[in-house]
Amino acid sequence: MSSPRFDEAAADDAPLHADAIHARLPADRLLGREIVVLDETGSTNDEIARAANAAAPEGLVVFAERQRAGRGRQGRRWESRAGVGLWFSLLLRPPGQMSGWAGLSLWAALGVAEAAETATGVVAEIKWPNDVLVAGRKVAGILIETHAGKAQDGAFAVVGIGINVGHRPDDFSSELRDRAGSLAQFSQRPVNRLALASTVLMRLDANYRLWQSAPTEIVAACSRRCSLRGRRVRSLLPGGPEGVATGFDAAGQLLLRDDAGQLHTLASGELQTL
Amino acid sequence: MVWRAVLFVLIPNHPRRTHLELKEIKIIIDLMKRNDLALFQLEREGFKIKLQRGSLAAPGAASGPLTVQVGGAALPAAALAAGDGAASASSSPAASSSAPAPVAASETEAYREINSPMVGTFYQSPSPEAGPFVKVGQEVTEDSVVCIIEAMKVMNEIKAETKGVIAEIVAENGKPVQFGQVLFKVK
Secondary structure, three states: OOHHHHOOOOOOOOOHHHHHHHHHOOOOOOOOOOOEEEEEEOHHHHHHHHHHOOOOOOOEEEEEEOOOOEEHHHHHHHHOOOOEEEEEEEEEOOOHHHHHHHHHHHHHHHHHHHHHHHHHOOEEEOOOOOEEEEEEEEEEEEEEEOOEEEEEEEEEEEEEEEEEEOOOOOHHHOOOOOEEEHHHHHOOOOEEEEEHHHHHHHHHHHHHHHHHHHHHHHHHHHHHHOOOOOOOOEEEEOOEEEEEEEEEEOOOOOEEOOOOEEEEEEEEEEEOOH | OOOOEEEOHHHHHOOOOOOOOOHHHHHHHHHHHHOOOOEEEEEEEEEEEEEEEEOOOOOOOOOOOOOOOOOOOOHHHHHHHOOOOEEEEOOOOOOOOOOOOOOOHHHEEEEHEEEOOOEEEEOOOOOOOOOOOOOOOOOEOOOOEEEEEOOEEEEEEEOOOOOOOOOOOOOOOOEEEOOOEEEEEEE
């Protein structure tokens, strides 16, 4: 595919172009075989779900410069202004049953953390199961939604990723300012959105193959980046345990040791760091 | 949709024995781990044990019924049918908790159940402000989305996979559910 050359030093808010991302990806990729960049949409997850229901193949990626209704878990609003971040979603049709897809959370967080380090030089941690932190602040959020789909195409997963790239502290609302951050805030060099977009797709693609062949390697790589290890956390589920996070089990579930010494395995729910 | 692997183990025992030694439970758990099995259920007159664990990461995990015989003939499949609730044990308080007491046989005949295909948190609606996917009395078809189950922040849309009217919402909004747990009753 022919594509124009894009200068590395281009202004960070230069618009993304699908051709420019394509040109940087390896030919044998699965994820990012088809890339669409929209100026604006409601939510990139909804775009992918619509395409998937119309039989779109695995690996489709939709970026949007701006989302009118970007969302996180449980319908929480996700700020996604034009030019300051990467807002995109991927279509996956993983093998096996939906009940085995929970590991996608760690896979997605790992790809973003690795790409953030490669492209910007920051040190990225993973807050179980899928927040990416730099210097203790959340720089990326992930929303994965699975759908049973139509019989002929089968079930699919929509992986929505939002990465804060160029935000300044006062770009975040006052209640988020202490917890949220952007890569540019912590990087010693200018952050190029095009380079970051292609790097994150490459890492996700390579790790997707690894997740299918050796899922425990993804868990192990995430475990090394676990921001909660040794920290005291509380599960916000009704009657949920409180204790010190000791790491992950082989399935990537969080292990907590309570004050009585009992080990708890967390499979879901919100966590509060104490 | 639900993958289920059932392990039959013949415990060397007296026909009237009504308990398992901790050592024996550990052996069964080891066998489950080694064979990547999610559910073990054994039922005898006056005795019942169910071991269940969440297996979340491996995409290609065991997807069909698997029978392992240890030391003799397998128990008849009929032994696995739901009976009235006796003792129910779990592999560890952390990885799983006791299954809810099974309903009486006469009641199960009148209803079909929508069971949880995974360990996670049950959500009746797409967001706290939104209305529930389904209400009691609502008609559903196989393709109707009835709830979301969150597992490690993956939001899984669960379909009814059966046709009828929602008779009861058994699971509680925002609370953890176990593999195989009844979420809804449909008639």
